[in-house]
Amino acid sequence: MMKLYVFGWVPDFAVGLVRDLRVRWALEEAGLPYEEQVISHEEKLTDAYKAIQPFGQVPAIEDDDLTLFESGAILLHIASKSDVLLPGDANGKARATAWMISALNSMEGVIQGLVEIDIFNAGADWAKERRPAVIERLEGRLSDLSKALGDKSYLDGETFTVGDLMMVTVLRILRHTDLLAKYPNLNAYKERCEARPAFQKALAAQLATFEREGELKASA
Ligand SMILES: N[C@@H](CCC(=O)N[C@@H](CS)C(=O)NCC(=O)O)C(=O)O
Incomplete structure (x- = not known):
C-alpha cells in the first residue's frame, strides 16, 4: 500500500492547506488506498x-520500490495508475x-x-510596500485564469482532471483574502471541485490526523 508522509501538526494558517492534501485527494479520486506516515518538524530535518524528500518537506510517498517527492510528480504518478x-x-x-x-x-x-507577505512577514515595512505590486500581478493571473476557464465546468472542458485538482489546491491558498470573489466563475469552479466527495474525504483525513496527533501529544 502507498505510504504518504504527512505532518502531525502545523500552524493554524496551514491546517487544511498542507500539500499532502493534493495527494490524498488524488488517491481518493483514483480509489487507491494509502497509509499515513506522520513525521515531526524535527524528523523532517x-x-x-x-x-526521501531532499528539502525536508511534505508530501513524499513510498510506493513499492519507488520513493517520490514533489506534489506534481506524485500526482502524475497516481494519475498514471488510474484512468x-x-x-x-x-x-x-x-x-x-x-x-x-x-x-x-x-x-x-x-x-x-502574497503568503510570504500576509502570513510570514505580516507587519514588516518591506511587506507593506511590496503588497500592492504583488496583488496587481496576482490579479492579472487570476483574471487570465478566469478568462481561460470561461463558462466551462473545468479547465479543459467538461471533464475533471489532475490539472483541476492541482489548480484548486493552489487557489485555496488564497482563503485568507477575498480575491477570488472578484472572479465568480473561478470561485464557483473552486467550490464545484471542493464539493467532490474525494476532496471532502481527503480534507477530513488531513484534519483527522491533526486532531489525533494533537490529542496524542496532549495525553503524553
Ligand atoms: N514544491 C513542493 C512544496 C512542498 C511544501 O511546500 N511543503 C510544505 C507543507 S505545505 C512543507 O513541508 N513545509 C515545511 C518546510 O518547508 O519546512 C511540493 O509541491 O511538494
Missing part, C-alpha cells in the same frame, strides 16, 4: 528523511498536464508571494 485523473487520449493528457504545471508554475509562485 534528518538525513534519513531528506533521503480517472487524466483523459485517455494523448492530447487530452498533455493539456491536463499543462494545466497542472501552470497551477504550480504560473499560479502558485505568485500566490506564495
